[in-house]
Amino acid sequence: MSPDSSSPDRLLTVDRLVKRFGGFRALDGVSFALGAGEVLGLVGPNGSGKTTCINTISGLYPPDGGAVRFAGQTLGGLASHRRARLGINRTFQSPRPFASLTVRQNVALAAAYGRRHGAGTGGADSAALLAELELDHLAGRRAEDLNSAQQKQLDLARALATAPRLLLVDELAAGLNPAELGRMAERLAALARGGMALLVVEHLLSFLDRLTDRVIVMNAGREIFEGTLAEATRDREVVRVFLGGDHAG
Amino acid sequence: MPRVLRDFLSVGLPVVAIFALLPLVYANQLLLFNFVLFLILAQGLNAIYGFTGYLPFGYVGFFGAGAYGFALAVMHLAAPPALALLLAGLAAVLLGMILTPLLRLSGAYFAIANLAAAQAVYQVIANPALQDITKGPYGVSLASVFAPKASYGAALLILAGVLALVAWLRHGRFGLALQAGRDDPVSAAMAGIPVVSARIIAWLISALIAGLAGGVFAWHISVFYPETAFDLSTSIFAIVFTLFGGAATLSGPIAGVILLYGLYNVIGISVPQYFQLIYGALIVGLVLFLPRGLASLLQRRGIDVP
Secondary structure (H helix, E strand, O other), X not given: OOOOOOOOOEEEEEEEEEEEXXXXXXXXXXXXXXXXXXXXXXXXXXXXXXXXXXXXXXXXXXXXXEEEEEOOEEOOOOOHHHHHHHOEEEOOOOOOOOXXXXXXXXXXXXXXXXXXXXXXXXXXOHHHHHHXXXXXXXXXXXXXXXXXXXXXXXHHHHHHOOOOOEEEEEOOOOOOOHHXXXXXXXXXXXXXXXXXXXXXXXXXXXHHHHHOOOEEEEEOOXXXXXXXXXXXXXXXXXXXXXXXXXXXX | OOHHHHHHHHHHHHHHHHHHHHHHHOOOHHXXXXXXXXXXXXXXXXXXXXXXXXXXXXXXXXXXHHHHHHHHHHHHHOOOHHHHHHHHHHHHHHHHHHOHHHHHOOHHHHHHXXXXXXHHHHHHHOOHHHHHHHOHHHOEEOHHHOOHHHHHHHHXXXXXXXXXXXXXXXXXXXXXXXXXXXXXXXHHHXXXXXXXXXXXXXXXXXXHXXXXXXXXXXXXXXXXXXXXXXXXXXXXXXHHHHHHHOOOOOHHHXXXXXXXXXXXXXXXXXXXXXXXXXXXXXXXXHHHHOOOHHHHHHHOOOOOOO
16 A cells, blocks of 8 residues: 555654664665544554554654655654654553652643644643543642552653644554543543544553544554454454464454 | 742742741851852752653753853952843753753763763863963952852842742643653653753753852852862762752752752761762662652652652
């Protein structure tokens, strides 16, 4: 599949992206596109390049080949803090709070420094965001004192404080209990309905299923399937990479 | 009342006031001056270590650059002390700019490279070939501007400014952004914080503080040698005082200076071997059991340490 990069409704276009670590090609020419308000699931076995993909889009690594285009602009080696101000933000697989700062300070800093150009100062104010993510009763606590589910909520709150147009979600569901999972899925779905584009890396397929029916399956740094989750589970190649050759009927 | 002002009025100002009044009742002004000097240096080190996590073992390099910046301004430009102090700060900031690439290193590598850089500056200044400019290894004499009372007052003013600055770093937006970058540079960048440039600003602020301290030191003692201005124990003292009290707080480094420099003056001069034993044991104990200093004893109990 070669995405049409000139299509105006494509907020994010990833075009034959390559990322090497030494001789290992963590991303080996992956391509996809994502529009505003869309949710795209990114699944694949461990080591298939999902997190590397998010890290490259968010500016943690410069790409070794191919291109990431966002809102009509080719990002190249643009630094992460500038991407945040363009409207790209993310959560982390293991939460990365500012441990010694309070929950409120964590979110307020992101709102002060990372707010997208043109997002104004209204909208998602920090207090409302903390209440929405059930962190308001912890606002004065140091982030290191939070449990891991709360730190995940904080990661999300901090990302949302920058008013992103594209949110990269890296295994947010892992470690949440069923009630928290349901609320989190509903929250992400609401963000998408509000026009935010979401790229969701997730192992928990039932969680993904509540959010989107469009997934990309990756293996060894390439996309091997694009379609609905239901189709993916019937695809011979997908079954082979997840379960091994014997199961592909 | 904003927290910056509250911390400065409750912690910073009383310290300055006490050291302003002490000369009235205590005659050893050089000792008092040294306390003020280490209060400034410990907070200057705090500005870079406490807020970015970079531990500069060569911190004395900025101090020496300031001392010689002051001396050169007086000797060659016949600058009045106030102008020479400014030039002392500027000399340290220029050295800080030259050493900015060191920030690409981290942890022990940064500490060692910074130490080597300070030694290099020392060797240049102490070089006999530069005798016409720096007086080389023979030291400088600034008797023409010697003014112990005025220089003590200037040191107090610098201390007041530095305490206000650290109070601002603790609560102001810029200082919080620095702390975020120290806690996690990756997620700080994702929160829109320009981590590298913020760090460089903290580095130059820290250099400026040491340069002003070096300048006022040169003014106060007026006769000194390169090995005094670039004495490595100045770095070590500033580091130990800051770590002992608790970096990234305003009161921690102050407590560190008062307690440890006090201890040094009680026993360190009369029985130096015991002092070194106690100091050595203290550093080991700190690193093992109390890496965040005295302040963390209270912080653990949920008490907010200014």
